[in-house]
Amino acid sequence: MADRALVLDGGLATRLEAYGRDLGGGLWSARLLAREPELIARVHRDYFEAGADVAIAAGYQASVDGFTARGYSRTEALEFSARSVELAVTERDAFGSGLVAAGVGPYGAALADGSEYTGDYDLDEEGLYRWHRERWRVLTGSGADLVACETLPSAAEARALARLVAETPGVRAWFSFSCSDETRISDGTPLREVAEGLAPLHRQGRVVAVGVNCVPPSNVPPLVREVASVGLPAVAYPNSGEVWDSERGTWAGSTDVEGFGAAAAGWCADGAVMVGGCCRTGPAHIRAIRRAVDALRSA
Numbered sequence: 001m002a003d004r005a006l007v008l009d010g011g012l013a014t015r016l017e018a019y020g021r022d023l024g025g026g027l028w029s030a031r032l033l034a035r036e037p038e039l040i041a042r043v044h045r046d047y048f049e050a051g052a053d054v055a056i057a058a059g060y061q062a063s064v065d066g067f068t069a070r071g072y073s074r075t076e077a078l079e080f081s082a083r084s085v086e087l088a089v090t091e092r093d094a095f096g097s098g099l100v101a102a103g104v105g106p107y108g109a110a111l112a113d114g115s116e117y118t119g120d121y122d123l124d125e126e127g128l129y130r131w132h133r134e135r136w137r138v139l140t141g142s143g144a145d146l147v148a149c150e151t152l153p154s155a156a157e158a159r160a161l162a163r164l165v166a167e168t169p170g171v172r173a174w175f176s177f178s179c180s181d182e183t184r185i186s187d188g189t190p191l192r193e194v195a196e197g198l199a200p201l202h203r204q205g206r207v208v209a210v211g212v213n214c215v216p217p218s219n220v221p222p223l224v225r226e227v228a229s230v231g232l233p234a235v236a237y238p239n240s241g242e243v244w245d246s247e248r249g250t251w252a253g254s255t256d257v258e259g260f261g262a263a264a265a266g267w268c269a270d271g272a273v274m275v276g277g278c279c280r281t282g283p284a285h286i287r288a289i290r291r292a293v294d295a296l297r298s299a
Helices: 012-018 028-035 037-050 064-068 074-095 107-111 125-140 155-166 191-203 217-228 257-270 283-298
Strands: 054-056 099-104 146-152 173-177 207-213 234-237 243-245 250-252 272-275
Touching (some): 012 037, 054 146, 074 099, 074 125, 207 217, 257 283
Parallel strands (some): 054 099, 146 173, 207 234, 234 272
């Protein structure tokens, strides 16, 4: 894909909150696809200007079920999913360079019950395949360069999405997982085992990377090495390092922006080909990663 690591963007919701938006409720940032699409476009522009090579479109929580449960029609729900990609593509074209990844969030994101961090689902692989299929067809037909299958908690959901990749000509995707520790995804399956299952699609050029997102930065190096151990390129975009305090309803701890960038250089050394940030990361983190990745290239 490139002769150097690609820099992904940072937290979409984090940046929207920085602009003063309250994202409470089940639709989270996807609500703004209907109400303030121009603000989502501005966030993509912010990250391109900070040095991101790849914008992840705002499809994470833009499910048909989520929108229809809140009074929108099925047609409107699918239009909002398509809009997520179109907004990112427009900003990329205006900026003049970069890639756009359609954002495919897990089933748990639509449930809005935290199950994207447990994999405790009421659907099996076949059910997950059917649930994702309609939105998948819209997203992959909307002009994205890649598909980001992200924050996946279960091997069954990975298999369901892998089936969709296999049956969609021309699509290239990455798979990133939420994880319970330094070796296992959230449902307890070893990350190495999941990566091995995706290796045939990688050999076909259909899966460009496997890795992790929305995990603590400290867990990234061993997880990236698990992926690299089976010969696959890795993707890593963890949270800032702050921890959510559920009792107080606030984030605790602090983030070292320059340290985050330096850590990203280490993830590249361990086998990551795409690095960025997830929750609580913003343009400053992406600028730090950009500097670190550029330094690696010039070394």
